[in-house]
Amino acid sequence: MTATDLGLPRLGGLDLVPATDEPQKAKDYKSDQEVRWCPGCGDYVVLNTIQSFLPTLGLKRENIVFVSGIGCSSRFPYYMNTYGMHSIHGRAPAIATGLATTRPDLSVWVVTGDGDALSIGGNHLVHTLRRNVNLKILLFNNRIYGLTKGQYSPTSDQGTVTKSTPMGSLDTPFNPVSLALGAEASFVGRALDSDKKGLTEVLTAAAQHRGSAFVEIYQNCPIFNDGAFDVLKDKDEAAQRIIPLRAGEPIRFGPEGEYGVTRSGWGGLEVGKVADIGEDDLVVHDPTIQDTSYAFALSRIGDQHLNHTPTGIFRQVERPTYDDQARAQVEQAAQAKAPNLQALLTGKDTWTVA
Amino acid sequence: MSTSANGSGTGALSATRPTEVSQLDRVVIRFAGDSGDGMQLTGDRFTSEAAAFGNDLATLPNFPAEIRAPQGTIPGVSSFQVHFADYDILTPGDRPDVLVAMNPAALKANLGDVPHGGTVIVNTDEFSKRNLTKVGYDADPLGDDSLSAYEVHRVAMSTLTQGALADTGLGKKDAERCKNMFALGLLSWMYHRPTEGTERFLREKFAKKPDIAEANILAFRAGWNYGETTESFATTFEVAPAKLEQGTYRQITGNTALAYGIVAAGQLAKLPILLGTYPITPASDILHELSKHKNFGVTTFQAEDEIAGIGAALGAAYGGALGVTSTSGPGIALKSETIGLGVMTELPLIVIDVQRGGPSTGLPTKTEQADLLQAMFGRNSESPVPIIAPCSPADCFDAALEATRIALTYRTPVLLLSDGAIANGSEPWLIPDVGTLPDLSVVFATEPNAPDGSGEHWPYVRDPETLAREWAVPGTPGLQHRIGGLEKADGKGNISYDPDNHDKMVRLRQAKIDGIDVPDLTVDDPSGGEARVLALGWGSSYGPIGAAARRVRKKGLPIAQAHLRHLNPFPANLGEVLSRYDTVVVPEMNLGQLAMLLRAKYLVDINSYTKIAGLPFKAEELEGVFTDIITSTKEVAR
Numbered sequence: 005m006t007a008t009d010l011g012l013p014r015l016g017g018l019d020l021v022p023a024t025d026e027p028q029k030a031k032d033y034k035s036d037q038e039v040r041w042c043p044g045c046g047d048y049v050v051l052n053t054i055q056s057f058l059p060t061l062g063l064k065r066e067n068i069v070f071v072s073g074i075g076c077s078s079r080f081p082y083y084m085n086t087y088g089m090h091s092i093h094g095r096a097p098a099i100a101t102g103l104a105t106t107r108p109d110l111s112v113w114v115v116t117g118d119g120d121a122l123s124i125g126g127n128h129l130v131h132t133l134r135r136n137v138n139l140k141i142l143l144f145n146n147r148i149y150g151l152t153k154g155q156y157s158p159t160s161d162q163g164t165v166t167k168s169t170p171m172g173s174l175d176t177p178f179n180p181v182s183l184a185l186g187a188e189a190s191f192v193g194r195a196l197d198s199d200k201k202g203l204t205e206v207l208t209a210a211a212q213h214r215g216s217a218f219v220e221i222y223q224n225c226p227i228f229n230d231g232a233f234d235v236l237k238d239k240d241e242a243a244q245r246i247i248p249l250r251a252g253e254p255i256r257f258g259p260e261g262e263y264g265v266t267r268s269g270w271g272g273l274e275v276g277k278v279a280d281i282g283e284d285d286l287v288v289h290d291p292t293i294q295d296t297s298y299a300f301a302l303s304r305i306g307d308q309h310l311n312h313t314p315t316g317i318f319r320q321v322e323r324p325t326y327d328d329q330a331r332a333q334v335e336q337a338a339q340a341k342a343p344n345l346q347a348l349l350t351g352k353d354t355w356t357v358a
Numbered sequence: 359m360s361t362s363a364n365g366s367g368t369g370a371l372s373a374t375r376p377t378e379v380s381q382l383d384r385v386v387i388r389f390a391g392d393s394g395d396g397m398q399l400t401g402d403r404f405t406s407e408a409a410a411f412g413n414d415l416a417t418l419p420n421f422p423a424e425i426r427a428p429q430g431t432i433p434g435v436s437s438f439q440v441h442f443a444d445y446d447i448l449t450p451g452d453r454p455d456v457l458v459a460m461n462p463a464a465l466k467a468n469l470g471d472v473p474h475g476g477t478v479i480v481n482t483d484e485f486s487k488r489n490l491t492k493v494g495y496d497a498d499p500l501g502d503d504s505l506s507a508y509e510v511h512r513v514a515m516s517t518l519t520q521g522a523l524a525d526t527g528l529g530k531k532d533a534e535r536c537k538n539m540f541a542l543g544l545l546s547w548m549y550h551r552p553t554e555g556t557e558r559f560l561r562e563k564f565a566k567k568p569d570i571a572e573a574n575i576l577a578f579r580a581g582w583n584y585g586e587t588t589e590s591f592a593t594t595f596e597v598a599p600a601k602l603e604q605g606t607y608r609q610i611t612g613n614t615a616l617a618y619g620i621v622a623a624g625q626l627a628k629l630p631i632l633l634g635t636y637p638i639t640p641a642s643d644i645l646h647e648l649s650k651h652k653n654f655g656v657t658t659f660q661a662e663d664e665i666a667g668i669g670a671a672l673g674a675a676y677g678g679a680l681g682v683t684s685t686s687g688p689g690i691a692l693k694s695e696t697i698g699l700g701v702m703t704e705l706p707l708i709v710i711d712v713q714r715g716g717p718s719t720g721l722p723t724k725t726e727q728a729d730l731l732q733a734m735f736g737r738n739s740e741s742p743v744p745i746i747a748p749c750s751p752a753d754c755f756d757a758a759l760e761a762t763r764i765a766l767t768y769r770t771p772v773l774l775l776s777d778g779a780i781a782n783g784s785e786p787w788l789i790p791d792v793g794t795l796p797d798l799s800v801v802f803a804t805e806p807n808a809p810d811g812s813g814e815h816w817p818y819v820r821d822p823e824t825l826a827r828e829w830a831v832p833g834t835p836g837l838q839h840r841i842g843g844l845e846k847a848d849g850k851g852n853i854s855y856d857p858d859n860h861d862k863m864v865r866l867r868q869a870k871i872d873g874i875d876v877p878d879l880t881v882d883d884p885s886g887g888e889a890r891v892l893a894l895g896w897g898s899s900y901g902p903i904g905a906a907a908r909r910v911r912k913k914g915l916p917i918a919q920a921h922l923r924h925l926n927p928f929p930a931n932l933g934e935v936l937s938r939y940d941t942v943v944v945p946e947m948n949l950g951q952l953a954m955l956l957r958a959k960y961l962v963d964i965n966s967y968t969k970i971a972g973l974p975f976k977a978e979e980l981e982g983v984f985t986d987i988i989t990s991t992k993e994v995a996r
Contacts, residue, residue, distance in 0.1 A: 037852060066832065066833055067833050086838055098673070101659070102681065103676055105657060338653045338654075338655070355606070
C-alpha cells in the first residue's frame with residue numbers, strides 16, 4: 005500500500021489507554037511471585053526501575069500488558085502485577101502485535117533478550133518495527149545466553165569462548181540499534197541497566213511514543229558474562245566512553261566535555277576533540293530527522309568494544325502505526341457498508357427450489 | 359454464422375435450429391487447456407450457469423502449482439471438471455462424458471479418463487506439428503483413427519474466435535485469448551444453459567476495460583452460434599433442475615464457505631475477529647475472502663511468516679478477540695509450537711489446515727488428507743486439541759461454526775481440517791437463515807474467582823462441567839494475572855514444577871478435550887440393519903464414499919455408511935457403532951491414519967483402503983472396493 009493519509013489524529017502512545025487518578029506506587033506493580041534471577045543479575049535493577057517508573061504514567065494497571073518470549077529476561081512478566089504472557093522463544097512481538105492491533109486501550113510491552121529478539125525471533129522483530137505497531141520492545145542485551153547456560157549470542161564479541169565455542173565464536177555480532185534503525189524503527193533508544201535516571205528517561209519517551217519503540221538495555225549477566233559493561237559503569241571510564249544524546253544539544257562528552265561528534269566523509273559521523281572540531285561544527289542532536297542515515301551513523305559511532313557508546317534516544321519520528329491503520333480500515337469498511345450477515349451469505353446469484 | 363445475434367452484444371441468445379434434444383439425468387464435463395487458457399474461469403462460469411439453472415452440481419478444479427507452466431506441455435495442463443444433475447449428487451464425477459481439449463497436451467493428459475463413446479471437443483488450431491511433438495504425439499491423433507472410440511468434434515476455436523472479433527479492433531493475440539469463452543458458448547448451447555449470467559459476469563469483471571468485456575461476450579456468442587448454425591452438432595442435451603430440498607441456494611466453494619463461517623462465528627459470538635495468516639496454497643483464498651469483510655469487525659493480518667500469523671491470532675485471543683489462523687500442512691508444522699502454547703494457556707483459537715499433497719512442499723495444488731496424525735499429535739508432549747473436518751464445500755460453513763463453538767466453550771485451539779478438493783470445489787448451498795444459527799456468545803470473567811475467598815484472581819480455576827478456565831481479558835480491573843508456556847499450578851496458575859501438579863495438569867488438559875460434547879455418529883443404512891459392512895470416512899471423501907455406497911446398494915448389496923466430522927474427540931457412540939459390523943472399511947487419502955486411530959482406541963480390525971494420488975477417490979473405484987468387501991464378508995458369514 006502506498007502511504008495513504010488516513011487523516012488519523014496525531015495520537016500519543018498512551019492516548020487511548022485509560023488513565024487513573026488513584027496514586028500508584030512501585031510496590032503496586034510487584035506481583036506476589038518470588039523473583040528468581042541469579043543474585044546480582046542486571047534484570048533486578050531494570051525490574052525495579054520499571055516498577056518505579058510505571059506509576060508516573062498514571063495508567064490503569066489492568067490496561068498494561070507485558071509479553072515476553074523465552075530466556076532469563078522473559079521471566080519478567082511473572083514479576084509484574086499487570087496482565088502478562090510469557091510466550092514462546094522469539095515470538096513475543098508477533099503475539100503482542102495481535103494483542104495491540106485488537107486492543108488500542110492497552111499499553112503493550114515486549115520484554116526480550118539478545119538471543120530471543122535477535123536470533124530465534126529476528127524475523128518478528130524487524131517486521132514489527134517495520135510495521136510500527138504501537139508496542140514497546142525492551143531488549144535486555146547481556147551478550148550471552150543465560151538460561152541455556154552460557155552459549156554465545158548474536159551480540160557476543162567475535163571470538164567469545166563458551167561451552168559451545170571452545171575455540172572462540174566466529175560470528176560477527178549485531179549492533180541492535182543499527183539493526184532496529186535498518187528495520188525502519190520509528191523510536192530507538194539505548195540505556196544502561198544501572199543508570200536508573202537515563203533508563204527512566206528513555207522508557208518515559210518510549211511509552212509516550214505512538215508506534216514501535218525499541219529500547220536496548222545493556223544488562224549484566226553476573227554468571228556467564230560478568231562485567232561485559234563494566235567499562236561503562238566505572239565513573240572515569242564511563243566519562244570517556246558514554247556519549248549522552250540530548251535533543252537540541254550539541255553532542256559532546258568526556259570528563260570536561262572535551263570530546264564531540266562531527267560529520268565525516270561518506271555522510272558518517274565521527275568522534276573528535278572539540279578543540280579540533282570547533283564548537284560550531286559539533287552535531288546538534290535531532291532524533292526527529294526522518295532520514296534514518298543520521299541515527300544510523302550515530303549508532304555506528306558506538307562499537308562492540310564500547311569505546312564510544314551513545315545512550316539516550318537515537319530516533320523518534322512520527323509515522324502512521326500499523327494497528328491504528330488496521331483499525332481505521334475496519335471502521336471505514338463498517339461505515340461504508342453496514343454489516344448484514346444474511347446479505348453476505350445470500351450473495352448475488354441464487355436460485356430457489358420450491 | 360448468424361451475424362444478427364453475433365454483432366451487437368445485446369439481446370438474449372435463443373436456440374432456433376431444430377436439434378434432437380436428449381434428456382439426461384447427469385453430465386460430467388471437463389474443460390482442459392493450457393494453464394494460461396482460462397480453463398478455471400471457463401469451468402467456473404459453466405458451473406454458475408448450471409447453478410442458476412437449478413441443477414445439483416459438484417466441481418473439481420485441477421491445476422499445476424506453477425502460475426504459467428511451460429506452454430503446451432503436459433505439466434502445464436489445467437482442467438476444471440463439473441458434474442451437474444437433476445438429482446442430488448455427491449461428487450464431481452469420475453469420468454468426463456465430455457472433454458473439451460484446447461490443445462494436444464490437454465487431450466493427451468485427459469483422454470484416458472474419457473469413457474469410450476464419450477464426446478471430445480478439440481481446438482484443432484492448436485494441433486500443429488510443433489505442439490504435437492512437444493507432448494510426444496508422433497502422428498496427429500485427429501488425423502488417424504486413434505480417437506475412433508470417441509465422438510470427436512473438431513472445432514477451429516482460435517480461428518473462429520479471431521474471425522468473430524475481426525471488427526473489434528482487438529489485436530490477433532488478444533482476440534485469440536477469448537477462445538475459452540467461445541468454448542463456453544458452444545457448451546452452453548449444447549446443454550441449454552442460461553447465458554445472461556455469464557454476459558453480466560463478463561461486463562462486471564472487465565468493467566474497467568469495456569472493449570475486452572465486449573470481445574469476450576462476442577466470443578461467447580460466437581461459440582453459441584457456432585453450435586446453433588453448423589450442422590456438426592446433431593444433438594443437444596437437457597439436464598432438468600434437481601429436486602433438492604426446498605429453499606434458496608447459491609453456489610459456494612469450500613474456502614468461501616469457510617471464510618463465511620468465520621465471519622458468521624464472529625457475529626454469533628459478538629467478538630471481533632483477527633485472522634493472522636501467511637499466504638499458502640490452497641488456503642490463501644480464505645485470507646482473500648476475509649479481507650473483503652472488514653465491515654464485520656474482521657482484521658486480517660498478513661504476517662511475516664506462519665509463526666507470526668498464529669502468534670498474532672493467539673495474542674488477539676488473549677485480548678478477547680476470536681483468533682483465527684489459516685494455512686496448509688507445511689504451515690501447521692511451523693505453527694505447532696504456538697498451538698502448544700494455546701493448549702497450555704487454554705485460550706480459544708481456530709487453526710485451519712487446508713490439507714494438500716505432501717510431505718514437505720509436496721503437491722501444493724493437489725488434495726490429500728494426510729495431516730490427521732499431524733493435527734492429532736504434531737506437537738511436543740501431551741498436547742491434545744479437538745479436530746473437526748468438513749465433508750463438502752458447503753459443509754465448511756457449519757464446520758467453522760462448530761470449531762468456534764468448541765474453541766470458545768472449552769478455551770482451546772481447535773484444528774479444522776479441510777483439504778484442497780473441498781477448498782476449491784464447489785456445490786450448491788442451501789443458504790441458512792441467520793436467525794436459526796447457534797448463539798456462540800461468551801462471558802468474560804469480571805470478578806476475582808479465588809475459591810479461598812482471598813479476592814484474588816486465579817486464572818486456572820475451571821468450570822466443573824467443561825473444565826474450561828475463565829477468559830479474563832486485559833483491561834478487566836482486579837483480574838491481573840500472568841499466563842505462559844511454563845507449567846501452571848492447578849487453580850492458582852503460578853509457575854509450578856511440582857511433580858504431582860504436573861501429572862494432574864496433563865490429565866486435566868486431556869480430560870477437558872476428551873470431555874468435549876460432540877454429537878453421536880449417525881449411520882445411514884437404508885437396508886434397515888441388514889448391512890454387515892460399514893463404510894466409514896472423514897473429510898472430503900464423503901462424496902465418493904456416499905456415491906459408491908449408493909451404487910452398491912443399487913446392485914442389491916447392503917452397506918452402511920457413516921462419516922466422522924469430529925476426529926478428536928470421537929463421538930461417544932463410535933465404539934458401539936464399530937462393533938455392530940462384521941467389517942469396517944475406511945477409505946482415506948493417506949496411508950491409513952484414521953484406521954490407525956480407530957484400531958488403537960477401539961481394538962477393532964479395520965479394513966483400510968488408501969490412495970494418495972493427489973485427487974479425490976472415484977466413486978467407481980470405491981464401488982469396486984465395497985462390492986468386493988461385501989461379497990467376501992458374505993462368504994465368510996456363510
